[in-house]
Amino acid sequence: MSMQNPIIWVHGDCLSPRHPALAAYPGAPALFVWDEELLAALRVSLKRIVFMYECLLELPVTIRRGDVATEVLTFADERGADGIVTSDSPSPRFRRIRERLETALPVRVMPVEPFVRARQRLDLARFSRYWQAIQVEALSDSSDNAL
Amino acid sequence: MPGDMRRDFSDREELIAYLAAEFPAAAAESDAVSATIGGRQAAEARLAAMRPAPYAATRNFLSGAVTRLSAYIRHGVLSLAEVRRAALQAVTRPEEAAKLINELAWRDYWQRVYAEIGEGVWENREAYKTGLSASDYAPELPADIATGTTGLACMDAFSHDLISTGYLHNHARMWLAAYVVHWRRVAWQAGARWFLSHLLDGDPASNNLSWQWVASTFSHRPYIFNRENLERYSDGVYCRECPLRSNCPFDASYETLQARLFPDAPPPAAPRRRR
Numbered sequence: 001m002s003m004q005n006p007i008i009w010v011h012g013d014c015l016s017p018r019h020p021a022l023a024a025y026p027g028a029p030a031l032f033v034w035d036e037e038l039l040a041a042l043r044v045s046l047k048r049i050v051f052m053y054e055c056l057l058e059l060p061v062t063i064r065r066g067d068v069a070t071e072v073l074t075f076a077d078e079r080g081a082d083g084i085v086t087s088d089s090p091s092p093r094f095r096r097i098r099e100r101l102e103t104a105l106p107v108r109v110m111p112v113e114p115f116v117r118a119r120q121r122l123d124l125a126r127f128s129r130y131w132q133a134i135q136v137e138a139l140s141d142s143s144d145n146a147l
Numbered sequence: 148m149p150g151d152m153r154r155d156f157s158d159r160e161e162l163i164a165y166l167a168a169e170f171p172a173a174a175a176e177s178d179a180v181s182a183t184i185g186g187r188q189a190a191e192a193r194l195a196a197m198r199p200a201p202y203a204a205t206r207n208f209l210s211g212a213v214t215r216l217s218a219y220i221r222h223g224v225l226s227l228a229e230v231r232r233a234a235l236q237a238v239t240r241p242e243e244a245a246k247l248i249n250e251l252a253w254r255d256y257w258q259r260v261y262a263e264i265g266e267g268v269w270e271n272r273e274a275y276k277t278g279l280s281a282s283d284y285a286p287e288l289p290a291d292i293a294t295g296t297t298g299l300a301c302m303d304a305f306s307h308d309l310i311s312t313g314y315l316h317n318h319a320r321m322w323l324a325a326y327v328v329h330w331r332r333v334a335w336q337a338g339a340r341w342f343l344s345h346l347l348d349g350d351p352a353s354n355n356l357s358w359q360w361v362a363s364t365f366s367h368r369p370y371i372f373n374r375e376n377l378e379r380y381s382d383g384v385y386c387r388e389c390p391l392r393s394n395c396p397f398d399a400s401y402e403t404l405q406a407r408l409f410p411d412a413p414p415p416a417a418p419r420r421r422r
Contacts, residue, residue: 014223017187034152034170043344045176047313049166051347054185055224057162063152065169078148087223090258090352092265115227115255124263130256131249138231138248139241 003083003108007031008061009072009101011094014087015055020110021085022060028085031075032056034065038093069100076105087112159184181313181347183218190219199234203246209316209381214247217348218314220254227251254353261352268355269336271364277329278411284334288341292327299396300389301377302326313347318380324361325371329408330396335362371408374398 008021008030015032022030039049056063064071076084083106086098101107116137123129152169156162167174183189197214205211219225231251234244261268271281291297295306305323309315315323320342327338335358342358343349359365374397378386386392399407 012222015185016224016226018226019223039170039173042349043176043340044173045310045313045344046163046167046170046173046178047181047345048347048349049170049173050163050180051183051185051218051313052222053162053166054189055187055222056185057154057156058186058188062148063154064150065152090262090265095265112223113226113228115231115251122259124256124260127253127256130259131252134252135245135249138252139235139245141232141235141241 003081003085003106005079005081006083006085006108007072007076007079007081009033009084009086010056010059010061011068011086011089012052013089013091013094014112015052015059017058019059020087020112021108024110025085029075029079029081030059030061031072032059032061032063033068033071034063035068035093036065037067069097072097072101073104081105083108085110176344177310179311179313183215183312183314183347185218185222185224187224190216190224193219194225194230194233197230197233197237197247199238199244199247203243206246206250207318207380209319209384211316213316215314218346220251221348221350221353227255257350257352257356260356268351269339271362272356272359273364275369276363276367276412277369277409278413279332279409281334284328284332286334286337288327288333288337289331292331292333293341298391299326300391301381301385304385309342309345313345315346320357321361321370322372322377324358325369328358328362329369329371335359335364369409371401371404372397373401373404 010032201212295303339358361370363369
């Protein structure tokens, strides 16, 4: 999937200037959208918005509000984009938005650097089993964790 | 362009006033603003101040050498991987960073579970091990907890801190959650929603699954504490001033509290004291 003129969708799970999409596509137009439905559903208080807004002000992004998929596609249309690049998230809401975007444009989801590279399938039934499986890796300074 | 939100502010006060006007429902929820500043620069300053060995020795004390990185990690301003690397670089032997990295691993673990179960973080993962059924727990947070007017100096302080700062020490979160679920018999979901409104690091995975860990719907037994534990790790600051200090609902042995709170619990459900 080759994108010549993508936009970047920045979401709340990756508000870093080292965002993998910002690094991979320097200069590409980037957008953050306040998810109004989510803010209302979670009854998010002002201090959380202020904190996130301060994070956003360090990023080269346009900031809008509304329905996220609609706003991202509008922004893509305004810029004549041929695709959307974003960063991965385990959130089911992220997945639903991504699926809506994919009905209109190709979406490239870039991984964020993992905490550790698990060498086997992890048993997530209890933390103790997970920690048993990863602790050597987690305490190792020599692992090839850099992407 | 029209529709774009502002990016130019002369100072923080102007930003806050703008956002309060743009998001009136959020300001109505609470117009308090945290002293914790968002952004990578602030995050890097906190990261540079991280001390893994003192953290391991003192982290359970409210006055302990905790990192205060959680909000930055939650929003990906810092990645878990880079905090892990910084922790290892800040010590001479990796074992000195083990406790801090173990706590980072909790977040990674919750995120991995979230990737598997999605909205299931809102549902009881398992039955309560308290001898009670889910329907025994009230669906809404009592007003005296939300407004910090229970009369318990500790819990009222935690409630006020949550709302005014958007932060609670991990141990305070556990005490408050245990009080809500086990002493007040309120469904953990009500407490989890309350925390997500206010915590700068509020995340459905870490937050909800930790509430479930306290509640016993994602652990082998309920988490409870007693006055001795709270008084020790809070350096006694609440108990000294508490109007209920001679009538404290937490002032008993774990065995007594267990019998009082969970009279119908199955035998092996000895309460866990702390993570």
